[in-house]
Amino acid sequence: MDLAPVIDGFGVVLEPVNLLYCLIGVVIGMLVGVLPGLGPAATIAILLPITFEIEAVSAVIMLAGIFYGAQYGGTITSVLLRLPGEASSVVTVFDGHALARQGRAGTALGIAAIGSFVGGTVSVIALSFLAPLVASFALDFGPPEYTALALLGILLVSTISSGSRLKALIAAGLGLLLAVVGRDAFTGTERFTFGSLDLADGLDFVPIAMGLFGLGEILHNLEQRHRAIHAPTEIHDVWPSRQDLKQSSGAIGRGSVLGFFLGILPGGGAVMASLAAYAVEKRRSQHPERFGQGAVEGVAAPETANNAAATSSFIPLLTLGIPANATMAVIFGALLIQGIRPGPQLVEQNPELFWGVVNSMYIGNVLLLIMSIPLVGLFVRILRVRPAVLAPITVLITLIGAYTVNNSVFDIILVIAFGALGYLMKKAGFDPGPLVLAFVLGALLEESLRRSLLLFDGDPTGFLTRPISGVLFLALVIVAFLPAIRSLLSAREKEPVG
Amino acid sequence: MARTRTWISSALAASLLLTACGGNLGSGSDDEAADFPDGKAITVYVGQDPGGSTDLIARALAEEVKNELDVAVTVENKPGANGALAAQELAGKTADGHTLMIYNGSLAYITPLAVPEGEAPDIADYDIVTGISQDDYVLVAAADSGLKTMDDLKGLGKAVKFGTTGVGTGSQLSQELLFAQAGIESTAVPFDGGSPTLTAVLGGQVDVGSIQLGEAVEQIEAGELTPIVTFASERVSYLPDTPTAVEAGYDAPVQQSRAVFAPKGTPTEVIDTLADAFGKAFGAESYQKFNEDNQLTPNEVDGEALRQQWTENLDSYRTVTEEHQIDLGGDQ
Amino acid sequence: MTDARRESLHDLENAIHQIEDEERTPAGPTTNLVLALAVVALGLAALAGALSLGIGTPERPGSGTWPLLIGIGLVGLGIALALRFRQDSDAEAFTRNSAVVAAGLGTMIVFVAVIETIGFELPSLALMLVWLRFFGHESWRSTAIVSVGAVVAFYLIFVAALAVPIPHLF
Incomplete structure (x- = not known):
């Protein structure tokens, strides 16, 4: 591989101006990630006029920083306030918030920062060497492969919940049903929209997640003893211990790889990555019951994976000119405004742009890690605020944040409705996690399934005859029956008690 | 005691400051049509997500028009139902030229063929300022x-x-x-x-x-x-x-086509001022380069010509889909 | 009060709360049954909707095929849940405290009801007031400071800095 352009790329990044833009980007990104509702895509759109004035490379460096900075910001609210702002932060809530309640928010945030750094960096390195190769692999992923992945995801969803299995499945079923609301992508018929134009495009993830997790929890705490938000016992630590780091190292390693590969797949990459990474750790663990109660691996895995995925989601954009998600679409737009059209020839025609952006990601990840050190301590202090004060502020952030999703008051109504549902679910012993994850995967599953059937002319054996989807379905079967196989084997191995 | 007093006075100062900032609950404005835009900002709705073609076109134009009319021109994304949601909101706004929309042709002449009667907006319910470009x-x-x-x-x-x-x-x-x-x-x-x-x-x-x-x-x-x-x-x-x-x-x-729409009943002078401003924006070098870079073909016709274009499109597509028994929407 | 004293009071509070927590009253078998039946009802509603959308055939799935599958699943799961109504103890009962939740929801509903007419500032202020003073038993002074401070902060962040077009009065 010709190293000259790569080195040139570093030259571009290390120009003080670009370093500054990188810093600005990650800071804005982190702040945006902390605000639930407002996503990086919308923020970048707001900043587009600024990009008119500055050079293309600097612009993309800044915008990229916003994107992965927001991943980290989203972790903060997930851990501290139980408010996942993005689908990829939902999984972090399970153990992250549990740790916070035990006074170990610092551990959670610290591990998340380290995991994110490693995940992001590994992903950039892999991107630098493997991008074109992996991109063509991504093209081979068609509807049948997505069907397999989505099925796998839904299967995993029910296993990661810490409550009753049956209730987790019911919650997942409800999530699948909610995903149906809206216009059928194949026939244009409206399903369960009751004539409302606002529901014609379906429900958005953010109001559902914020309502179920955030408002639901606050309402439930209100009931406990007229005091909102369970006060954590005093803050034990502000940074993970050596023991924690050792425990998480495997999770971080596996999460990076999983995240890198799953992030390349357009649509749903980061969510699948965080889910898969968490599930893998839980399955490998000798004590799976720790998950959901504050296991550090439960934070390390999804956080590493989602940052790795965020980075690798640039690959389709930079090597094929295809934006993999909403944020990439806006960055695509920013490049268009600059007169640069990303495509397969971007690397050759604009090497300084390509490598400048890629290399800026190394720097950005380092900056984020460095910034976390003082910031974690600062953010953890938030938990010291009296719960009675923190609760209404969180409520308002949630209500206003819900508006920012589509600039629509309807989403505020939605978040309140889901807040009520979240409260009822909590009372009834249902975990919102499976609902939310099934919601995200449900649409993917149905659409991929129907597309696949259209491609196969209705013949389902097509799933098994395609190489990639065949392999995935095999993996599916194994994953589904593994616990049964395991218990069968271990029962056989046990010596009969004499 | 002194503390409380300082606190009160700073609170008063803050609220005075806030009142000075304009709110956006605006109902009727007293602007004379002739003075349009009279220093008041213009909002342009886009019925799609940020980053898409329609959004980019809106933003490129907003940049130019802002300079022409010397007021803030902001783009507001209101995605949903291919723009039907944004169109619905537009219809409810005061027809004074301060709220506009970049309307997609497909919403006007294709969506009505795919959804049940009455679910797609009718362009007869809006005023049209100017056509923009085709894709x-x-x-x-x-x-x-x-x-x-x-x-x-x-x-x-x-x-x-x-x-x-x-x-x-x-x-x-x-x-x-x-x-x-x-x-x-x-x-x-x-x-x-x-x-x-x-x-x-x-x-x-x-x-x-x-x-x-x-x-x-x-x-x-x-x-x-x-x-x-x-x-x-x-x-x-x-x-x-x-x-x-x-x-x-x-x-x-x-073809996909885009135009600038306004709520029905916008005064003619306001439409003319806007059409003029957009016209100058179309001539700007940076906008023309934008069109080239994005393979867009200019379609800068006036409002009525555009209305005719789009109405003809709808009619001819209706005819031809019926002729070939093509049903774009539900297959029940 | 010295820091040390405050801390030990804090610790004592937490200890009490933890004990209270463990004594959460589980819901009775009736509630469990009602819950399970609600799930079944939801499944049936999904089925009804699916049928009206048209379920098509296995070769040509229609709009309603997928909701049909989900509906069937939910009905099945609901019945499975109903069968356990005597054993399950992970649901909680409604207590007198539950009325507060309704009040909390009420503040949010009022917020969204008036926001388009009078902007977000005033409803936010009102919501903060109710939550701080009536739910949180904060003093009038801290209620006032925190409420105004929060609303100003939100204004600066969302309206001034981010130019979010949320309905605002000022």
Whole structure:
């Protein structure tokens, strides 16, 4: 591989101006990630006029920083306030918030920062060497492969919940049903929209997640003893211990790889990555019951994976000119405004742009890690605020944040409705996690399934005859029956008690 | 005690400051039409997500118009139902020229064919300031599929699987019309927008797809995609070697088009001022470069001419889909 | 109060709360049954909707095929849940405290009801007031400071800095 352009790329990044833009980007990104509702895509759109004035490379460096900075910001609210702002932060809530309640928010945030750094960096390195190769692999992923992945995801969803299995499945079923609301992508018929134009495009993830997790929890705490938000016992630590780091190292390693590969797949990459990474750790663990109660691996895995995925989601954009998600679409737009059209020839025609952006990601990840050190301590202090004060502020952030999703008051109504549902679910012993994850995967599953059937002319054996989807379905079967196989084997191995 | 007093006075100062900032609950304004815009900001709705073509066009224009009219021109994304939601909101705003919308042609002349009666807005309920530009669709296949011409498709031997960017889109309409008239057996496979459709075509998941020129051009130039026909009325300058569907003998001209809409009842002087400002914006060098970079064809006609264009489109598409028994929407 | 004293009071509070927590009253078998039946009802509603959308055939799935599958699943799961109504103890009962939740929801509903007419500032202020003073038993002084401070902060962040078009009065 010709190293000259790569080195040139570093030259571009290390120009003080670009370093500054990188810093600005990650800071804005982190702040945006902390605000639930407002996503990086919308923020970048707001900043587009600024990009008119500055050079293309600097612009993309800044915008990229916003994107992965927001991943980290989203972790903060997930851990501290139980408010996942993005689908990829939902999984972090399970153990992250549990740790916070035990006074170990610092551990959670610290591990998340380290995991994110490693995940992001590994992903950039892999991107630098493997991008074109992996991109063509991504093209081979068609509807049948997505069907397999989505099925796998839904299967995993029910296993990661810490409550009753049956209730987790019911919650997942409800999530699948909610995903149906809206216009059928194949026939244009409206399903369960009751004539409302606002529901014609379906429900958005953010109001559902914020309502179920955030408002639901606050309402439930209100009931406990007229005091909102369970006060954590005093803050034990502000940074993970050596023991924690050792425990998480495997999770971080596996999460990076999983995240890198799953992030390349357009649509749903980061969510699948965080889910898969968490599930893998839980399955490998000798004590799976720790998950959901504050296991550090439960934070390390999804956080590493989602940052790795965020980075690798640039690959389709930079090597094929295809934006993999909403944020990439806006960055695509920013490049268009600059007169640069990303495509397969971007690397050759604009090497300084390509490598400048890629290399800026190394720097950005380092900056984020460095910034976390003082910031974690600062953010953890938030938990010291009296719960009675923190609760209404969180409520308002949630209500206003819900508006920012589509600039629509309807989403505020939605978040309140889901807040009520979240409260009822909590009372009834249902975990919102499976609902939310099934919601995200449900649409993917149905659409991929129907597309696949259209491609196969209705013949389902097509799933098994395609190489990639065949392999995935095999993996599916194994994953589904593994616990049964395991218990069968271990029962056989046990010596009969004499 | 002193502390409380300082606190009170700073609170008062803060509230005075706040009142000075304009709110946005505006109901009727007292601006005379002749003084438009009179220093008050203009909001432009976009019924799509940020980053898409319509959004970018809106932002490019907002930049120019801002300088022409010397007021803030902000773009507000209100995605949903291909713009129907934004259109609905627009209809409820005061018709004083301070709220506009970049309206998509597909919402005006394709969506009504795909959804039940009354669910798509009627352009007769709005005033139109000016047309903006047009975006052409091109039928593409992966280069390694070997499909280069309509004859190749006819000789495929099995039903052609074509990717569309969704139900009720120009992508779907163009291909349905084309294959119906060519007598080619085909199955539509809808995706969620241009990018997934493009990915599916590149990856060989579907045989062909119809996507907007701007999204396909880089891949075509890189040799990864073969353009078969375009759906423009005349050969597209960016693809001089590709015949149009019409040339190939099929009556399937389908284009995406955009225009500036205002709520019904906007005073004529206001419309004229706006049309003037947009007209100057169209002439700006940076905007013209924007069009070139995005393979957009200018369609800067006045409001009434545009209304006629779009109404004719709707009527002719209605006729031709009925003739070939094409149902864009539900198949129950 | 010295820091040390405050801390030990804090610790004592937490200890009490933890004990209270463990004594959460589980819901009785009736509630469990009602819950399970609600799930079944939801499943049936999904089925009804699916049928009206048209379920198509296995070769040509229609709009309603997928909702049909989900509906069947939910009905099945609901019945399975109903069968356990005596054993399950992970649901909680409604207590007198539950009325507070309704009040909390009420503040949010009022917020969204008036926001388009009078902007977000005033409803936010009102919501903060109710939550701080009536739910949180904060003093009038801290209620006032925190409420105004929060609303100003939100204004600066969302309206001034981010130019979010949320309905605002000022």
